[in-house]
Amino acid sequence: MSYDEAIKRLEELVQSMEDGEALTIEEYKQKAKEAKELIQFCQQQLTGLEDEMKEALQ
Secondary structure: OOHHHHHHHHHHHHHHHHOOOOOOHHHHHHHHHHHHHHHHHHHHHHHHHHHHHHHHOO
16 A cells, blocks of 8 residues: 555545444444554654655765
């Protein structure tokens, strides 16, 4: 999965929760878990980019 794909999926998850979809508690928990994993993935990607940029500028 690319960073852009992860961001797009994260936006879809947030939108579905904000739209007031009729979801069960379990569905909300699953969406929240997926969102958390996507956020962690994106943070890792950004940290990796930052490290590469620092290395390139040295």
